[in-house]
Amino acid sequence: xxxxxxxxxxxxxxxxxxxxxxxxxxxxxxxxxxxxxxxxxxxxxxxxxxxxxxxxxxxxxxxxxxxxxxxxxxxxxxxxxxxxxxxxxxxxxxxxxxxxxxxxxxxxxxxxxxxxxxxxxxxxxxxxxxxxxxxxxxxxxxxxxxxxxxxxxxxxxxxxxxxxxxxxxxxxxxxxxxxxxxxxxxxxxxxxxxxxxxxxxxxxxxxxxxxxxxxxxxxxxxxxxxxxxxxxxxxxxxxxxxxxxxxxxxxxxxxxxxxxxxxxxxxxxxxxxxxxxxxxxxxxxxxxxxxxxxxxxxxxxxxxxxxxxxxxxxxxxxxxxxxxxxxxxxxxxxxxxxxxxxxxxxxxxxxxxxxxxxxxxxxxxxxxxxxxxxxxxxxxxxxxxxxxxxxxxxxxxxxxxxxxxxxxxxxxxxxxxxxxxxxxxxxxxxxxxxxxxxxxxxxxxxxxxxxxxxxxxxxxxxxxxxxxxxxxxxxxxxxxxxxxxxxxxxxxxxxxxxxxxxxxxxxxxxxxxxxxxxxxxxxxxxxxxxxxxxxxxxxxxxxxxxxxxxxxxxxxxxxxxxxxxxxxxxxxxxxxxxxxxxxxxxxxxxxxxxxxxxxxxxxxxxxxxxxxxxxxxxxxxxxxxxxxxxxxxxxxxxxxxxxxxxxxxxxxxxxxxxxxxxxxxxxxxxxxxxxxxxxxxxxxxxxxxxxxxxxxxxxxxxxxx
Amino acid sequence: xxxxxxxxxxxxxxxxxxxxxxxxxxxxxxxxxxxxxxxxxxxxxxxxxxxxxxxxxxxxxxxxxxxxxxxxxxxxxxxxxxxxxxxxxxxxxxxxxxxxxxxxxxxxxxxxxxxxxxxxxxxxxxxxxxxxxxxxxxxxxxxxxxxxxxxxxxxxxxxxxxxxxxxxxxxxxxxxxxxxxxxxxxxxxxxxxxxxxxxxxxxxxxxxxxxxxxxxxxxxxxxxxxxxxxxxxxx
Numbered sequence: 001x002x003x004x005x006x007x008x009x010x011x012x013x014x015x016x017x018x019x020x021x022x023x024x025x026x027x028x029x030x031x032x033x034x035x036x037x038x039x040x041x042x043x044x045x046x047x048x049x050x051x052x053x054x055x056x057x058x059x060x061x062x063x064x065x066x067x068x069x070x071x072x073x074x075x076x077x078x079x080x081x082x083x084x085x086x087x088x089x090x091x092x093x094x095x096x097x098x099x100x101x102x103x104x105x106x107x108x109x110x111x112x113x114x115x116x117x118x119x120x121x122x123x124x125x126x127x128x129x130x131x132x133x134x135x136x137x138x139x140x141x142x143x144x145x146x147x148x149x150x151x152x153x154x155x156x157x158x159x160x161x162x163x164x165x166x167x168x169x170x171x172x173x174x175x176x177x178x179x180x181x182x183x184x185x186x187x188x189x190x191x192x193x194x195x196x197x198x199x200x201x202x203x204x205x206x207x208x209x210x211x212x213x214x215x216x217x218x219x220x221x222x223x224x225x226x227x228x229x230x231x232x233x234x235x236x237x238x239x240x241x242x243x244x245x246x247x248x249x250x251x252x253x254x255x256x257x258x259x260x261x262x263x264x265x266x267x268x269x270x271x272x273x274x275x276x277x278x279x280x281x282x283x284x285x286x287x288x289x290x291x292x293x294x295x296x297x298x299x300x301x302x303x304x305x306x307x308x309x310x311x312x313x314x315x316x317x318x319x320x321x322x323x324x325x326x327x328x329x330x331x332x333x334x335x336x337x338x339x340x341x342x343x344x345x346x347x348x349x350x351x352x353x354x355x356x357x358x359x360x361x362x363x364x365x366x367x368x369x370x371x372x373x374x375x376x377x378x379x380x381x382x383x384x385x386x387x388x389x390x391x392x393x394x395x396x397x398x399x400x401x402x403x404x405x406x407x408x409x410x411x412x413x414x415x416x417x418x419x420x421x422x423x424x425x426x427x428x429x430x431x432x433x434x435x436x437x438x439x440x441x442x443x444x445x446x447x448x449x450x451x452x453x454x455x456x457x458x459x460x461x462x463x464x465x466x467x468x469x470x471x472x473x474x475x476x477x478x479x480x481x482x483x484x485x486x487x488x489x490x491x492x493x494x495x496x497x498x499x500x501x502x503x504x505x506x507x508x509x510x511x512x513x514x515x516x517x518x519x520x521x522x523x524x525x526x527x528x529x530x531x532x533x534x535x536x537x538x539x540x541x542x543x544x545x546x547x548x549x550x551x552x553x554x555x556x557x558x559x560x561x562x563x564x565x566x567x568x569x570x571x572x573x574x575x576x577x578x579x580x581x582x583x584x585x586x587x588x589x590x591x592x593x594x595x596x597x598x599x600x601x602x603x604x605x606x607x608x609x610x611x612x613x614x615x616x617x618x619x620x621x622x623x624x625x626x627x628x629x630x631x632x633x634x635x636x637x638x639x640x641x642x643x644x645x646x647x648x649x650x651x652x653x654x655x656x657x658x659x660x661x662x663x664x665x666x667x668x669x670x671x672x673x674x675x676x677x678x679x680x681x682x683x684x685x686x687x688x689x690x691x692x693x694x695x696x697x698x699x700x701x702x703x704x705x
Numbered sequence: 706x707x708x709x710x711x712x713x714x715x716x717x718x719x720x721x722x723x724x725x726x727x728x729x730x731x732x733x734x735x736x737x738x739x740x741x742x743x744x745x746x747x748x749x750x751x752x753x754x755x756x757x758x759x760x761x762x763x764x765x766x767x768x769x770x771x772x773x774x775x776x777x778x779x780x781x782x783x784x785x786x787x788x789x790x791x792x793x794x795x796x797x798x799x800x801x802x803x804x805x806x807x808x809x810x811x812x813x814x815x816x817x818x819x820x821x822x823x824x825x826x827x828x829x830x831x832x833x834x835x836x837x838x839x840x841x842x843x844x845x846x847x848x849x850x851x852x853x854x855x856x857x858x859x860x861x862x863x864x865x866x867x868x869x870x871x872x873x874x875x876x877x878x879x880x881x882x883x884x885x886x887x888x889x890x891x892x893x894x895x896x897x898x899x900x901x902x903x904x905x906x907x908x909x910x911x912x913x914x915x916x917x918x919x920x921x922x923x924x925x926x927x928x929x930x931x932x933x934x935x936x937x938x939x940x
Contacts, residue, residue, distance in 0.1 A: 002824065003817050006810065013805035599801040602762050603863070604790025604818050606783060697762035697789070700801055701753055701875050 007609070011617040014593075020585045024578060025625040028680075031574040032626055032673050036633030038567045039669040041645070041661070046560050048657035053553045055242045055657075056403045056412040057229060059107065059517030060526055062552035063093065063533065066545035072515055073554025074111065075411060082554070086110075086427070087544070090513045091506075096540055097518060102529040104521045105239040110230040110423045110514040111415075114383035121313040122159050122215040124369070126207060128152060133203045153199060155316030156210065160190045162312055163218055186213040218313065224268060224372075226381065228416045230423020232508050233257070239519050240403070248375040248399020254502040256419045258379055258395040262402040263413025269372045273311060273346065274365065276300045277357055284353060287648060291350050304346040308339055311368060319367045326363045375399055383426040393425045408647075409654035411556065420508050427512065518546070560655075575680045582618060582684035590614065590692045597692055598699035607693040614689035615682070622681035629677075630670060637665040708771075709871050709903050710736035710759050715768035717754050717926075728754040730926040731768070736905060738870065741897045743914045744907040746923035752907040753875055755923065759905060760793055760873045761785045773870060790818055794864030796874035796893075796906075800856040802848040802863075809835065809844040812862045819867060834862040838892060854885035861892055865902065872896075874906035878913055890916050 015021045054060055057074055064072045065085035073082040087093055090108050097106045129152040136145055164187050189195055190210065199206045229236075233251045237243050247265075251257030260269070267275065280300050283289040291297045315323060320338050327341045328334065335341050345364070348356045373379055375397055382392040395418060406412035520529055530546045537544035550557035590597070597610055644660030647653045655661075717729040729751045736742055736759075744752050757763035758770050761777050770777045773792045777785060789795075794815075802811045809831050816827045835841040838858040840851075848856055857877060864872050874893065878886030890913055897904050906917075914920050915934075922930040 002827075003820065006806075006814070006817055009810075010803070010805055017805065595799075595801060596803055599795075599797065600803070600814075601786070602760065602789060602795050603815050604786055606786050609818070698757055700795070700797060701757055701760075701762065 003609070007613055007616055008620075010613060011620050014589065014617055015621055018585070018589065020581070021621055024582050024585060025621055027574065027578045027581065028622055028677060029625040029629045029632070031571055031578060032629030032677055033633040033636070034567075034574070035571050035673045035676060036630065036665065036669060037636050037640075037663075038571070039672065040633075040637045040663040040665045041640075042560065042564050042567060043666060043669065044661055044663040045563075045655050048661055049556075049560055049655050050549065052403075052406055052409065052412060052654050052657045053557070054523075054549050055240055056406060057109075057240070057415055057517065058549040058552050059105075059239065060520040060523050060549055061518040061530055061533065061546050062515050062549065063097065063518060063537075063544055063546045064515035066537075066543045068545075071554070072547065072552050074552050075414075075554055075556045084514050085543075086512045086514055087516075088512060089510060090516070091510045092542065093513075093516060093544060094509060096536055096542060096544070097516070097533065100529060100532055100536065102520050102522055102525055102532075103518055105235065105519040107235045107239045107517040107519075108232050108420060108509060108513040109516055110420065110427060110512070111227070112230070112383060112423065112427060112514075113225055113227045114381045114426060115225060121310060122156070122163075122218045123211070124372075125152060125155055125159065126211050126215060129156065130204075130207050130211075133207065137203075151316055151318065153196065154318075157190075157196060158315075158317050158320070159218075159313050160187065160214060162309070163187060163214070164191060166309065167217075183213075183217055187217070190214050226264075226416055227414050228258075228381075228418045228423070230418045230420050230427070230513075232420055233259070233417060236417065239517065242403040242405065243401055244404060246400045246402050248397070251398045251419060252502070254504065254508065255500065256395055256422050256503075257398045258381075258419075258422070259398055259417040260373070260400045261413045261416050262400040263408065263410060264416055265371065265373075265400045267410075267413075271310060271314075271368060271370050272307060273304050273342075274360070274368075274370060276304050277346075277360060280348075280353065281357055284350075291348065291353065301346065301348055304348075305343040308342040308346070311342060311364065312339055314368050323364060323367055327359075330359055330363065373397055381422075381426060383428075391426055391428050393422050395419070395422045405658040406653055408659070410651055411654035419503075420511070420513065421503055424512050427514075515552075571676075575676065579680050579684040582621075582681065583687060586614060586618060586685050586688035587691065589617075590688045590695075593692075594695050594699055595702075597695045598697050601695065602697035602700040610693045610695070611689050614692045615685055618681040618685040619678075622677045626674065626677040630673065633673075634665055634670070637663050641665075707738050708735045709738045709773055710734070710905070711769075711771040712755075712758070713769045715758060715765045715770060717751075717758060717763070718766045727926055729758075729765075732923075732926070732928055733768075734921060734928065734931075736871075736903060738903055739897070739901045741894060741904045741916070741918050742906070743917035743920045744905065744923060745909055745914055745920050746929075747909065750923040751926045752923055754926075756873050756875050756905065756907055759871075760795060761789050790815065791867065792870050794867065794869040794872040794902075796857070796860050796864045796872065796877045798876040798879045800848070800853070800860045800880070802856055802859060804848055806847075807844065808840060808846050808848070808851070808859050811848065811859055812866050815863060815867045830866055831862075834866055835859075837896075838862045852885075853881050854888065857881060857885075857889050858892065861889065861896070865896055865900070868900070869902065871903045871905065874904065876907055876909075878908065878910060883910075883912065886910070886913065 053074075062072055062074070065087050068083065068085040070082040070084065072084055094106050094108070097103050129149065132145060132149045132152060136149065167184075167187065186209075190213075195206070234253050237250065245259075246262045248259075251259060266278070270278075280291075280297055283294065283297060284291075289297055291301060312320075315338070324336065324338050324341060327345055331341070331344055333341070333344065335344060342364070345356055345359060378394050378396050380392055380394050384391075401417065403409075403412050518529075518533070520526060526548060530548060533544070533546040537546070597613075600610065601607075641662050641664055644662045645656070647656045647659050647661070652661075653659065712732060712734040715729055715732045716727070719726045719728055732751075732755065734755075744755060746752050754763070758765050758777070759772060761770075761772060761780075764770075764778060772788060775788060777788075780788065803814065806814070812831045812834060813827050816822050816830065822830075832841055832844070835844055838861055840855060840858055840862070843851065843855065848859065851859065857880075860877075864874075872893070877889055877893070881889065893904055893906070894916055896902055906913075908914060918934050920932045920934065921928055922932070
């Protein structure tokens with residue numbers, strides 16, 4: 001006991017004698033705190049993210065075809081959607097999965113991306129006008145309709161004027177991008193008085209001219225990439241109970257329909273100026289940012305001032321006048337130019353932001369269509385099918401949805417939901433018997449249908465080469481199937497009917513899906529269940545593969561692992577440095593103390609005592625700074641657990657499974673940290689300690705020369 | 706007179722690279738219990754080597770070294786250490802105190818290594834010895850707070866605290882001025898006479914030699930003469 005006390009004292013005093021120990025101790029302290037706080041944060045992030053992934057789209061397990069060329073990646077691969085082979089008949093798969101005792105629910109899925117022809121403002125207005133014109137041609141002579149047509153005409157004319165002005169401005173600043181003469185000519189024609197006088201005589205010709213020659217010139221004409229999960233929507237909502245409808249309603253059971261993710265709806269489809277104002281408001285209110293200090297906010301102000309065009313396009317002359325009048329009054333100015341007025345409104349600073357925000361939503365917003373797609377609209381989605389050509393499907397947008405806690409998480413928000421039938425149409429999978437069927441049908445397909453397809457191709461710039469009738473027909477096996485069932489299936493009519501058709505569960509499930517989410521009764525038995533499913537699939541000779549949610553999440557599942565590796569690498573490097581420093585310091589100390597050690601040995605100290613003497617020194621060092629680090633790190637984590645780490649960027653919502661992450665320090669982390677420190681100190685001192693034991697007592701007798 | 710050290714035909718060679726350097730070339734020596742012997746000779750004559758062999762910190766290349774009746778060649782490293790701990794006390798030319806420990810702790814150190822003394826006994830022995838060497842007032846001082854002579858007195862106390870049969874001192878006065886050196890020798894002599902502890906010390910200082918009751922003269926690794934100075938040889 002007393003010997004130990006003495007050793008302790010020697011070690012402690014030796015430690016105090018050297019300043020290097022303070023540096024070493026500091027490094028041990030820093031490394032341990034990093035390990036503890038980082039480890040706790042990552043562990044919590046891991047479980048938060050698993051909650052996010054499992055609760056949003058993955059479920060506990062995912063099954064897909066084992067014949068797939070690539071691994072399933074629910075959140076998309078690095079470049080494109082993963083090349084996953086289709087499961088021909090989901091019924092069979094479902095039956096197999098439901099026999100596994102631990103399986104609670106199975107949700108069929110298919111993930112794909114498509115281009116959504118939302119159309120630009122001119123497109124939308126022209127479509128509106130075309131619909132009204134058609135109604136008039138069908139015999140509706142009501143004065144309201146006539147008034148509406150005239151108003152729309154004025155709106156289109158107004159937009160052409162705006163377009164003309166924009167292009168002239170553009171030509172003035174950029175000589176390189178000179179306007180193509182035929183485009184300029186088209187605009188000139190559309191501006192002319194004669195064109196509008198002649199509109200009512202041949203409205204369809206005029207409309208076609210505007211749709212084909214003017215609309216594509218508007219710069220907000222673009223196709224939006226929409227990622228969607230085709231699924232059995234009823235089952236999906238039951239399985240993922242964090243899902244909730246925000247706007248509109250759920251898709252009626254068994255019907256075709258589309259649900260936008262609220263996040264996607266807000267970020268992609270909302271009028272950009274409004275979106276930016278929302279973002280600014282959030283940054284100012286939640287993150288306490290100020291326009292004066294935040295470059296980000298200043299950029300948004302600048303963009304808002306410059307990009308008022310899509311608002312101006314939306315306003316017909318009457319609405320423009322309303323807006324000008326109200327803004328003049330509110331802003332106290334005589335400015336007559338609506339663009340300049342808007343820019344004035346949007347030129348916000350920290351003092352007037354809230355007031356201007358309210359003003360925008362009170363005065364400007366009611367005049368606008370705030371979203372490019374409204375709830376209740378029918379959406380035309382174009383997708384490249386498996387066979388490579390473009391297919392389009394019309395689905396009704398029933399509403400928007402979100403996952404509770406993940407409202408702002410882009411990762412959870414990029415998936416829009418669609419019914420399985422529409423998904424299959426877009427996927428365009430050709431089973432052998434269907435291909436046979438189509439062959440037979442080629443001869444029968446009607447001309448009216450092809451016209452419709454052609455028109456769409458022209459309108460949305462669909463790239464099917466040649467757009468021949470056969471190509472289009474082949475792309476829509478599912479549709480053709482149904483059009484045969486629907487009697488007198490002429491194109492336009494057929495599509496309208498499909499929107500309201502109710503499908504039976506057998507129809508929905510008895511076809512192609514790409515993958516399926518499996519919810520488990522007992523998630524802790526995930527791996528056993530996974531193996532069981534794989535074994536059963538093998539026995540049943542189904543080409544089926546079950547993977548965990550982590551694997552299914554693709555790069556995202558590996559992201560936490562990646563961050564963890566980075567942390568571990570940092571800590572590892574830090575501790576290697578510590579190791580080297582301790583090793584050097586102790587080696588030097590040993591060398592300096594050779595005579596002292598030799599003396600102790602001569603006096604009668606055994607080798608083991610010398611070993612302990614050196615080891616104890618490092619152990620003490622590690623103990624003192626390690627305990628301090630555990631206390632500090634534990635305190636830090638405890639504090640963080642109390643206040644939560646805010647998801648200061650929206651991207652983090654997904655990783656935090658909510659607006660804040662509450663890290664928890666597990667016993668495992670503390671144990672791991674202690675094991676690491678002990679190992680590092682032991683390994684680093686082993687060599688100096690062994691060297692010290694080899695010091696011969698003879699050196700005590702040597703004299704300094 | 707019983708021999709505490711018995712050396713017969715001892716050869717010690719050092720390997721310096723490929724060259725073998727002989728340090729002792731056939732030395733025989735008997736040291737009786739209670740003797741106060743000086744080993745004298747010029748530098749490189751083998752004085753320190755001889756003391757190393759007697760002190761069991763080194764082993765002979767050939768010949769036998771018996772300390773307290775035990776053949777050191779037959780002992781394990783562990784047993785040699787125990788022999789040093791329990792039978793031999795050391796006084797070094799450069800004092801060799803543990804710098805981070807206090808005077809009292811330095812003296813107590815060998816007692817702690819022996820692990821058989823209660824705290825009170827250790828304290829009593831340490832304080833008694835410090836009083837004998839005149840440093841009881843410096844018990845809490847650190848070695849670097851002491852003069853050379855004081856340090857060597859602490860070393861003497863440390864060498865004697867286990868009540869060894871034999872104390873080896875390698876040039877104990879070489880780093881001290883002659884007056885201080887003399888007091889150290891006097892101290893050693895006093896212990897020799899009071900406790901009957903055997904002292905073997907090396908020196909090339911004639912004054913120091915004069916205190917011994919026998920002087921063994923070494924030159925080129927062999928004993929060239931042994932001079933018994935008579936009285937006080939045995940207590």
